[in-house]
Amino acid sequence: MNIILIGPPGTGKGTMAKMIEEEFGYKHISAGDLLRDEVKKKSSLGKQAGPIMKAGKLVDDRLVAQIISSNVPKYAKTGFVLDGFPRNMKQARILEGIFKKTKTGIDAVLLIETNDRKIVERLSSRRQCPKCHTIYGLNIPPKNDGKCDNDNAALVLRDDDKAEVITKRLELYRQSAGELVEFYSKKMLVKKIDGNMGPEKVFLQIKKAILGGGN
Ligand code: AMP
Numbered sequence: 001m002n003i004i005l006i007g008p009p010g011t012g013k014g015t016m017a018k019m020i021e022e023e024f025g026y027k028h029i030s031a032g033d034l035l036r037d038e039v040k041k042k043s044s045l046g047k048q049a050g051p052i053m054k055a056g057k058l059v060d061d062r063l064v065a066q067i068i069s070s071n072v073p074k075y076a077k078t079g080f081v082l083d084g085f086p087r088n089m090k091q092a093r094i095l096e097g098i099f100k101k102t103k104t105g106i107d108a109v110l111l112i113e114t115n116d117r118k119i120v121e122r123l124s125s126r127r128q129c130p131k132c133h134t135i136y137g138l139n140i141p142p143k144n145d146g147k148c149d150n151d152n153a154a155l156v157l158r159d160d161d162k163a164e165v166i167t168k169r170l171e172l173y174r175q176s177a178g179e180l181v182e183f184y185s186k187k188m189l190v191k192k193i194d195g196n197m198g199p200e201k202v203f204l205q206i207k208k209a210i211l212g213g214g215n
Contacts, residue, residue: 001026001210002104003081006180007112008173009166010119010126011195012202014135016112017083019203024210027075031084033133034067035059040130056165058087058172065094076104088176092183109184110209112202114195116170123166127155139198 003026005013017028035053038046045066049059068085076099086092099105114122126137129148136142136155143149160169184190191209195202 001079001107002076003079003108003110003210004086004106004184005081005083005110005112006177006184006190007193007195008114008116008119008177009169010123011112011114012122012199013083013112014133015140015199016203016206017081018134019199020081020206020210023203023207024079026079026081029068029071029075029080029082029085030133031064031068031082031087034071035064036133038067054159056160056168056172061088061090061094064091068094069098072098073102076102086180087173089179089183092180106184106188108210109181109188109190110193110206111181111190112193112195118196119170120163120166123161124163126157126161128158129153130156 001024003020005017007013014028014030014032017030020026021028032053035046035049039050039053040046045063049063052059064085064087068091072080072082072095082095086095095106122137126135127142127146128135129150131153132148132150134148134150136148142155144152146155147153148155159165181190193202193205193209
């Protein structure tokens with residue numbers, strides 16, 4: 001099954017995608033993680049994307065399309081959860097083009113909704129492992145303070161999770177989310193997930209939606 005997760009930053013898309021991957025075996029493809037890997041590798045793409053990401057702005061569609069087109073086709077037949085892509089209509093069309101080539105498509109679109117106050121609280125307190133990208137936060141703290149459970153790497157606060165950048169990211173999301181949801185609603189039922197609860201409760205709704213019992 002190929003799933004797209006739409007939702008504001010801090011709504012738990014990454015955490016949910018990981019849980020879906022564990023439960024159903026669909027590959028988690030995170031546009032943000034792939035971009036952060038490029039920044040870490042100091043590739044030419046990473047050098048262009050780094051400063052934009054730090055400022056909480058959106059990376060050029062052309063650059064994101066490059067990493068998405070080299071990842072989505074690998075998993076299009078066995079199933080994936082796409083997290084952070086598409087973020088606007090241009091990207092949605094790029095994805096359609098990829099599907100044409102792979103002769104596959106999207107099976108489910110899940111819209112995770114969370115209120116802004118909760119998002120700011122979550123993002124400013126979350127920490128990420130720079131190695132395996134696992135995210136920790138108020139609801140999911142690491143076993144040892146400041147260290148990743150998987151590889152013991154020191155957890156970091158992402159530059160774009162700093163309070164002053166969060167509002168900008170939320171604004172950008174609101175600007176393009178509406179038309180994306182409208183676009184996918186014409187193709188299928190976009191299933192709404194209440195993201196204001198703890199991860200286990202949000203995942204229960206997601207499981208229902210994937211297994212066909214959603215709203
Ligand atoms: P995320 O991990 O999804 O919150 O993404 C972190 C940052 O990566 C975003 O604030 C953007 O700068 C960049 N990014 C991730 N996905 C995209 C995308 N689909 N289009 C443009 N920029 C993106």
